Amino acid sequence: MNHSVTLIRDKCKGCTTCIKHCPTEAIRVRRGKAIIVAERCIDCGQCIRVCPHHAKRAVCDGLDRLSEFDYTVALPAPSLYGQFHNLDDVNIVLAALLDIGFDAVFEVARAAEIISDMTRQEMGTPGALPRPVISSACPASVRLICQRFPGLMANVLPFMAPVELASVLARREAMNKTGLSPERIGVFFLTPCPAKATAVRNPIGLAAPVIDGAIALSELYLHLLPVMKKRPDLPDLATAGLMGLGWAVSGGESAALLGESYLAVDGIENVIQVLEDIEDGKLPEVEFLELSACTQGCVGGCLTVENPFAAKARMKRLMKFLPVSRNKVGPGDKPLASWGAFLSHTPVFRLDADMQAALEKQARIEALAAQLPGLDCSSCGAPSCRSLAEDVVLGFASEEDCIFRMRERVMYLSGDGDAEQFLPPPFRRDPGAGDN
Ligand code: SF4
Ligand code: SF4
Known part of the structure; x- marks a missing residue:
């Protein structure tokens, strides 16, 4: 598919605004830049409208x-x-x-x-x-x-x-x-x-x-x-x-x-x-x-x-x-x-061509999504905790991309459990609060 909607890489600040507005969850942010997953994009233009840095555009003819x-x-x-x-x-x-x-x-x-x-x-x-x-x-x-x-x-x-x-x-x-x-x-x-x-x-x-x-x-x-x-x-x-x-x-x-x-x-x-x-x-x-x-x-x-x-x-x-x-x-x-052909399904949400493997992946996604905090903060670069779980199971992301998982890791590495100071304020826990 030769899409019209594209990223102007130099302008993208990786702010994650667009990933929240994409209706097909077609955008991820990786290494500070947005990436459009081509097979999911329907060229609706939502990301062009919402990008505060004008980093998305529609390519047309002159x-x-x-x-x-x-x-x-x-x-x-x-x-x-x-x-x-x-x-x-x-x-x-x-x-x-x-x-x-x-x-x-x-x-x-x-x-x-x-x-x-x-x-x-x-x-x-x-x-x-x-x-x-x-x-x-x-x-x-x-x-x-x-x-x-x-x-x-x-x-x-x-x-x-x-x-x-x-x-x-x-x-x-x-x-x-x-x-x-x-x-x-x-x-x-x-x-x-x-x-x-x-x-x-x-x-x-x-x-x-x-x-x-x-x-x-x-x-x-x-x-x-x-x-x-x-x-x-x-x-x-x-x-x-x-x-x-x-x-x-x-x-x-x-x-x-x-x-x-x-x-x-x-x-x-x-x-x-x-x-x-x-x-x-x-x-x-x-x-x-x-x-x-x-x-x-x-x-x-x-x-x-x-x-x-x-x-x-x-x-x-x-x-x-x-x-x-x-x-x-x-x-x-x-x-x-009249159309010469029937519409065909675009199975972008299919987890695996093999039914048994797809069911196993589905179960792993459910289990991982249940462990993630459910804040849908997009700090990981995915639009929601559930989509991060999907990306992890499909091999496109790591559990450690979640900022809460990162906190656990920093606590483990620092050895004294004092990792809160390294996190941005929205993600710090109240002293004495439980996990997440
Ligand atoms: S909203 Fe714009 S600047 Fe922010 S990640 Fe998306 S394309 Fe990049
Ligand atoms: S054009 Fe629409 S579907 Fe494509 S990436 Fe942008 S918001 Fe998502």
Whole structure:
């Protein structure tokens, strides 16, 4: 997996802030630096948001990549429109994308309306999709399901994310218009989050990438601002209605299904909570589950520039001027948008391929976790005492990494039992108190 989220090693102070916020326990701190365990990372961007030293970043493509192609198409995420004050016409943004060097634009919102129409049809066909249907649009949430909730993989909508369908349709349009071969056309997604940048390189449910690169909204913003102007000759490039633009915020995808039994959940901790409830059968009335790892949906992605709540308000204002929908499923769209492969479980929490060995390791983890203090202080470089126990049993850490174990060792080595003075204040015991 070629992840977007990476560490800037020189900036990392090893403060352990990020390990506490990672929803998949994918970070450890070793020798004063954070390490991301690649197979566990879902590129949710939480660690980018919380690092006080700006030591995590999302690696995306730059505008310089446009020169690699003879013809380029921009795929603007609907959340792009929420980044600008007083925007009342999407065409201002789309024309500015042409001004900064793209040859054409294809709105992701247009493909979103096609996916919405397709989903409505499938959900209206008895027995076609298991309930609840779970949206496939947020790659961080889908990767989370593949890691932690494999029993729900069959519920994920087996359609491409709108950006992937947009790319396939945009390339086809460009080939028809220019006569160029597909590899000479560069199709770039303007992304609000690192999870989607990673999905561009490592698509879910597809055999190979269908998009040539991902450019962060935050990078484009400064290029677009100077050329965004209202002018009499503004071309009419907008192709989507409010249903498509609504996908930018949590609840928009669900609203486009025109049903009532849906749940729209945003924020990765809430996503985990609701998936646990669904797995436990606590929400039988839910027909459709929309998941967004970011607060308020894609407008809250960590590659946006605007406060997600302000961006959401702007999207609502902008949508007032639009028709409900401008796109429907066309002939051939469904096979085009359907996944070619089933989701596969990412067994990052499997202790051993052999069941007996896994059970033995599980027992050792339980025993060791019970001996550790349970403070989850992260001084050992793991997110919790339990994860340290796992790391020890799997051979990635030592029991002595626990500061309380270190105290015992220092007491033993000093011979007089006076090790408290060497510990930081939070970990010193009251005189006369028992162990730990
Ligand atoms: S939050 Fe994580 S990445 Fe940032 S400085 Fe602390 S340990 Fe390093
Ligand atoms: S991007 Fe998310 S899953 Fe990956 S290391 Fe950061 S917090 Fe963890």
